[in-house]
Amino acid sequence: MTIKKDVVIVGGGPAGLAAAISLYKQGVEDIVIIEREKQLGGILRQCIHDGFGLTRFKQTLSGPEYSQKFIDLVKELKIECVTDATVIEITPEKKVVAISKLGLLVYQAKAIVLAMGCRERTRGAISIPGSRPAGIYSAGVAQSYINLYNTMVGQEVVILGSGDIGMIMARRMTLEGAKVKAVFEIQPYPSGLPRNIEQCLNDYNIPLYLSHTVTNIKGHSRLEGVTVAKVDEHLHPISGTERDYACDTLILSVGLIPENELSMGCGIKLDGRTKGPLVDDYYQTNIAGIFAAGNVLQVHDLVDFVSAEAEALAASVVEYIKKCRLTPAAINIIADADIGYTVPQKVSGEKDFQISLRVKRPLKNCEISVIQAGTAIKSIKLQKAIPAEMIKIRLTKSDLISIDDLKVVVK
Amino acid sequence: MKKIFTCIICPNGCEITAEVEGQELVSCFGSLCKRGEKYVKQELYDPRRNVATSVLVENGDALLVSVRLTNAVPKAKIFDVMNEIKKVHLIAPVIIGQVIIRNVLDLNSDVIATRKVAVKSK
Numbered sequence: 001m002t003i004k005k006d007v008v009i010v011g012g013g014p015a016g017l018a019a020a021i022s023l024y025k026q027g028v029e030d031i032v033i034i035e036r037e038k039q040l041g042g043i044l045r046q047c048i049h050d051g052f053g054l055t056r057f058k059q060t061l062s063g064p065e066y067s068q069k070f071i072d073l074v075k076e077l078k079i080e081c082v083t084d085a086t087v088i089e090i091t092p093e094k095k096v097v098a099i100s101k102l103g104l105l106v107y108q109a110k111a112i113v114l115a116m117g118c119r120e121r122t123r124g125a126i127s128i129p130g131s132r133p134a135g136i137y138s139a140g141v142a143q144s145y146i147n148l149y150n151t152m153v154g155q156e157v158v159i160l161g162s163g164d165i166g167m168i169m170a171r172r173m174t175l176e177g178a179k180v181k182a183v184f185e186i187q188p189y190p191s192g193l194p195r196n197i198e199q200c201l202n203d204y205n206i207p208l209y210l211s212h213t214v215t216n217i218k219g220h221s222r223l224e225g226v227t228v229a230k231v232d233e234h235l236h237p238i239s240g241t242e243r244d245y246a247c248d249t250l251i252l253s254v255g256l257i258p259e260n261e262l263s264m265g266c267g268i269k270l271d272g273r274t275k276g277p278l279v280d281d282y283y284q285t286n287i288a289g290i291f292a293a294g295n296v297l298q299v300h301d302l303v304d305f306v307s308a309e310a311e312a313l314a315a316s317v318v319e320y321i322k323k324c325r326l327t328p329a330a331i332n333i334i335a336d337a338d339i340g341y342t343v344p345q346k347v348s349g350e351k352d353f354q355i356s357l358r359v360k361r362p363l364k365n366c367e368i369s370v371i372q373a374g375t376a377i378k379s380i381k382l383q384k385a386i387p388a389e390m391i392k393i394r395l396t397k398s399d400l401i402s403i404d405d406l407k408v409v410v411k
Numbered sequence: 412m413k414k415i416f417t418c419i420i421c422p423n424g425c426e427i428t429a430e431v432e433g434q435e436l437v438s439c440f441g442s443l444c445k446r447g448e449k450y451v452k453q454e455l456y457d458p459r460r461n462v463a464t465s466v467l468v469e470n471g472d473a474l475l476v477s478v479r480l481t482n483a484v485p486k487a488k489i490f491d492v493m494n495e496i497k498k499v500h501l502i503a504p505v506i507i508g509q510v511i512i513r514n515v516l517d518l519n520s521d522v523i524a525t526r527k528v529a530v531k532s533k
Contacts, residue, residue: 048477194424
């Protein structure tokens with residue numbers, strides 16, 4: 001039996017929860033959240049450190065506290081949530097198929113919200129040579145073992161990659177009595193936030209080595225050690241710089257990838273840079289009525305911004321449900337060589353919007369400008385811009401002076 | 412003497428350059444807001460941190476309840492606080508904000524639960 005819904009939300013993490021609440025409050029009440037885990041909350045369930053909610057709630061909360069505020073509201077509004085149910089198919093006709101303990105669930109929606117979040121890059125994705133012993137974890141997996149399942153992952157730890165979760169786990173494992181020997185980052189700059197280098201590494205005298213990578217993994221049943229080498233400007237290991245580190249645990253914090261297998265199966269076009277769907281200023285994908293926000297769209301640094309993005313998406317979904325179509329977006333946003341990507345990738349010119357972007361390398365005292373028809377229509381000056389920090393530029397409809405494409409440049 | 416600080420108060424992570432004589436802050440610049448100067452002073456005189464960890468729960472729908480401090484404690488006391496928290500075992504149910512240890516080690520900070528744990532369903 002097909003269940004009819006105005007909106008089906010795929011994923012009950014921070015993006016899905018915020019989208020649902022916002023939709024409901026704007027009068028779109030015939031909605032359902034489908035979540036594959038047994039509980040709502042997504043990755044925040046295991047992020048027990050503080051620092052969440054500073055922008056939104058003006059206080060520093062742990063992940064579970066932040067998500068519970070949204071879960072409580074979802075419950076209070078009696079928004080339907082189906083947990084322990086995995087969506088296996090989304091179609092361009094807005095059919096959503098999920099498997100659950102109740103059996104196969106088939107929904108026919110007017111609109112779909114993609115809020116599946118992201119997953120971690122693994123050892124396979126970065127092709128580290130060596131044997132395949134136990135003791136190698138991605139940072140989030142180690143985090144779930146320690147924070148949800150009361151299982152310590154090891155005692156002598158090396159971390160590859162300076163992503164925020166890796167650094168947070170360096171501190172967490174140190175607090176639990178492990179010896180974290182070092183963090184190695186292949187790039188010449190850190191990939192995580194400066195405050196995490198300070199409070200997770202420097203506070204515990206954990207060294208961070210830039211331009212270094214793991215070149216070999218040793219051990220049979222359990223990890224016994226890794227070889228680390230310096231890399232040159234092309235990120236190739238420099239022979240003769242190898243050093244061995246004895247360790248029983250290697251934590252990988254080497255990047256996050258938006259989880260878009262369902263999107264691809266539905267014919268949604270992805271951006272090769274963000275690995276998330278190409279969207280317009282309505283957060284609409286190339287398929288009308290299918291929208292995306294949160295880490296499935298672009299990997300964020302802060303959950304506060306995920307919630308805000310999902311709320312901006314909700315406003316567009318409400319408009320779509322009312323009108324059955326949105327103004328097509330024909331103004332492309334083109335990024336220059338120093339900018340990694342922009343979201344959205346195109347705009348309609350019919351409404352105010354925000355461009356999210358990241359720089360490709362650390363810059364000081366720079367100016368980022370949005371240029372249309374040769375004129376800078378918006379500029380922001382920054383003391384520093386680093387790849388770890390998402391930059392946002394707000395534009396109003398009246399900032400646009402033509403229907404020409406927008407160029408985003410740094411100088 | 413010039414000293415560089417990375418402010419940890421918010422995700423901006425401002426890099427603050429401070430002129431320091433002994434333990435006295437003479438001047439500082441580089442922060443986007445006034446909390447930066449307060450942070451530098453705190454770091455010079457009495458650096459403090461929050462601690463987030465977890466506590467075992469019996470008879471709950473989860474094995475662990477996550478906890479944090481209501482106020483930051485001196486950096487040098489972090490591991491002492493961890494040891495106090497490790498001694499605690501709870502029995503479900505636990506609610507968010509529940510005080511797990513009041514005024515831990517007389518540091519003017521409570522250890523509170525940051526998630527709820529319901530009683531395990533039979």
